């Protein structure tokens with residue numbers, strides 16, 4: 063990550079808007095550090111949390127979107143694989159190029 067508080071990230075080819083807001087509340091009303099919506103392409107981060115936690119939260123929410131946009135989420139839903147090692151291997155093969163891209167050039 064080259065920018066401290068990026069406003070956008072490209073994840074699996076989709077531009078994701080990143081908003082730094084005063085508070086973040088999950089659908090069930092629980093306050094949280096961050097939230098993401100892969101369908102609508104946004105991440106919200108509580109701007110009042112400490113910098114170190116903010117970076118973890120940012121990465122956490124980007125991974126949620128990466129899991130969805132890469133097809134890994136759908137793979138899990140459709141998977142008939144029973145062996146966790148086989149599933150793990152497949153998941154890693156799907157995610158590796160996306161993670162590589164995310165680390166190198168995703169932030170704009």
Ligand SMILES: [Zn+2]
Pocket residue numbers: 122126
């Ligand atoms: Zn989460």
